[in-house]
Amino acid sequence: MDFYVHFKKYEYILNGKSQLLSDKVIILIKLWTELSEYDFSNTELKSLIDLIDWAIIHTMNITLTAEWQVYADLFKNELLLKIELSSKNFLARNLGFRNRFDKLNYVIAVTWANPTLEKLINIPNCEITNEEMEFFRQEQAHLVSIRLMMLCKSNCEDLALNLVTAFLKYLKSEHFKDDCCVSAEQKWFIFDMKLVLLYKFKDVDELESMIKLLSYEDGLYLINRFMKKNPKLMKIWKYSPNIVTIALPIYLQEILKENNSNNHEIFNQLIELFLSKNSIEDFKNLFLQSDLLTLLNRIKTNKNPLLKSYILELFVKNLTTFINQIEALKDTENATKTESATAQLAEIYSDLAEFMADKVKVARECVLTAFSLKPTQERLTNLEKLAQKSGLQIDSDRSNWVCKLHPPIDEDDARIYKCPECNKLISVPQVDNPLKVNLALNDAINTLDLPPELCEDLINCISNPRYKVLSWYIPWIDLYRICLLYLSNERGIRNFITELKFLDIDYSMFDDAGHHPLQEYGGIEKGYEKYLDSSFNPNEDEEEPETRSENCAIEGEDYDPNSIESLKKILSIQNSQEHDSKNNDVTHCSKNILTQSNSQHKDKRSKFKSNNFKRKLRSFTKDKSRKKRKHFKRAE
Numbered sequence: 001m002d003f004y005v006h007f008k009k010y011e012y013i014l015n016g017k018s019q020l021l022s023d024k025v026i027i028l029i030k031l032w033t034e035l036s037e038y039d040f041s042n043t044e045l046k047s048l049i050d051l052i053d054w055a056i057i058h059t060m061n062i063t064l065t066a067e068w069q070v071y072a073d074l075f076k077n078e079l080l081l082k083i084e085l086s087s088k089n090f091l092a093r094n095l096g097f098r099n100r101f102d103k104l105n106y107v108i109a110v111t112w113a114n115p116t117l118e119k120l121i122n123i124p125n126c127e128i129t130n131e132e133m134e135f136f137r138q139e140q141a142h143l144v145s146i147r148l149m150m151l152c153k154s155n156c157e158d159l160a161l162n163l164v165t166a167f168l169k170y171l172k173s174e175h176f177k178d179d180c181c182v183s184a185e186q187k188w189f190i191f192d193m194k195l196v197l198l199y200k201f202k203d204v205d206e207l208e209s210m211i212k213l214l215s216y217e218d219g220l221y222l223i224n225r226f227m228k229k230n231p232k233l234m235k236i237w238k239y240s241p242n243i244v245t246i247a248l249p250i251y252l253q254e255i256l257k258e259n260n261s262n263n264h265e266i267f268n269q270l271i272e273l274f275l276s277k278n279s280i281e282d283f284k285n286l287f288l289q290s291d292l293l294t295l296l297n298r299i300k301t302n303k304n305p306l307l308k309s310y311i312l313e314l315f316v317k318n319l320t321t322f323i324n325q326i327e328a329l330k331d332t333e334n335a336t337k338t339e340s341a342t343a344q345l346a347e348i349y350s351d352l353a354e355f356m357a358d359k360v361k362v363a364r365e366c367v368l369t370a371f372s373l374k375p376t377q378e379r380l381t382n383l384e385k386l387a388q389k390s391g392l393q394i395d396s397d398r399s400n401w402v403c404k405l406h407p408p409i410d411e412d413d414a415r416i417y418k419c420p421e422c423n424k425l426i427s428v429p430q431v432d433n434p435l436k437v438n439l440a441l442n443d444a445i446n447t448l449d450l451p452p453e454l455c456e457d458l459i460n461c462i463s464n465p466r467y468k469v470l471s472w473y474i475p476w477i478d479l480y481r482i483c484l485l486y487l488s489n490e491r492g493i494r495n496f497i498t499e500l501k502f503l504d505i506d507y508s509m510f511d512d513a514g515h516h517p518l519q520e521y522g523g524i525e526k527g528y529e530k531y532l533d534s535s536f537n538p539n540e541d542e543e544e545p546e547t548r549s550e551n552c553a554i555e556g557e558d559y560d561p562n563s564i565e566s567l568k569k570i571l572s573i574q575n576s577q578e579h580d581s582k583n584n585d586v587t588h589c590s591k592n593i594l595t596q597s598n599s600q601h602k603d604k605r606s607k608f609k610s611n612n613f614k615r616k617l618r619s620f621t622k623d624k625s626r627k628k629r630k631h632f633k634r635a636e
């Protein structure tokens, strides 16, 4: 320790900005005198190396200034003498010091007075011939670095740019053999010098092309280096933040374009670095021209809390794009394309579920929508897991099941659906509340601390494309059974339940009728009265009668006439539901992110349960509403 204190007491003057060069030279000679006299026999070799490198760099810092020439006549010989004496002291300890002293003597002898060096610093883009190569071989990277620093310190950055350009050219030339003349650290230091010098002289094209030539790994290393550079050590590093600002977007955009999963880790690290210096808005702006699905796939696993809201936004945008694409494809009746777009859409819902894994109530809604679009066993298993995770009673014991699609048939069950697996008639769970707004999802999303518009969009995106029968509102045991049947025959169960339970009302077919107050008979549109008169039966039970349906497997008696009471009730429910949905934005497709799309959302069609009313209207509305549906537009 004493050893360091003894020599480094000179550091203050040698580094001092206000000290005269003549004072520094006197101190320098004093230092070398002491180095020549000190007894190093008990000093560790490593400490000696540090000490001599420290003394050499200070000597070069002084003798490579332009001002040195003024004092050289006066002090040069004495300085060389003291250095010679010191070298004997050091060489006595280890011969390996020879190289260092040779280099130091060379610098003091030559300083800047070398015709090749003069050419290299004065001619931009100087040609590298044997002469220049020989010069660089003699100088080596270490000395070139010191010359570059000295030129920058003396405000000769233009000369530094010439020298650094020539040296990098030499390193790249086929004649350059990596003869230990340059370490990786030195190479990057010189490379960095060139970047900041290019920036200083506004050659951004060349700067960018150098940045682009690096591998992503080297690019990440470059940004990490520039983020740590200290302008106090060298003024030219003040441009470091500018280099970071230019390089980061280049690598982020290039990696995204390439879409090579190998770069995933680097991409995430670059994102972290970017977000440590920029806002999330800046981040979004980087990718305005990028493919948003690729971007989503790239960042959906990123855990940075700053990104969460943006990732959800990307989910909404991508979901919307696919929903619209599928709508457009339906009109062209291109089944293969529709199929593959639907599969992709379902995949995005599954991804969203994974992204929201810590919010079980949101995740299970996403998986249910994915399952609705593309039922798979994997998704059904996932639904089971999520049901369990959300505290629902799961009875996973199916040991007594004869058929894999349903429990053993109970004699009391209304057996109405032909099981596609065992061909027996089975019951299908009664589904009661397809019209309810998904309050559970609303609540779950609204606890996420997201902007209200995003919440609304998410809710709509997650609910709207789903087959409405599939809902977490119905008891899990029923939902699970429907899911099993849905998985085995999606279309069959859809048709069956639709026929049995629901009626699509296409309000557009009433467009011409205008609005009439709902009165005893006046609430019924013109043309429907004939259903009312002959079949009036005030004692009609509200219980659902057994239903006849084309797809329904049961046989029964002719259906009963409606009661005027139930019809009135139905009409008033219809009216209030219509009213509710108008007042409640969540039944609209998202107005925010989604409005950018040109989709025609068809989910606004209300459905309600009414076997009696349904039967009466079916013959009238079925064909008409299906035709009209294509032209249906939501009212906004």
Ligand SMILES: [Zn+2]
Pocket: 403, 404, 405, 406, 419, 420, 421, 422, 423, 424
């Ligand atoms: Zn079966």
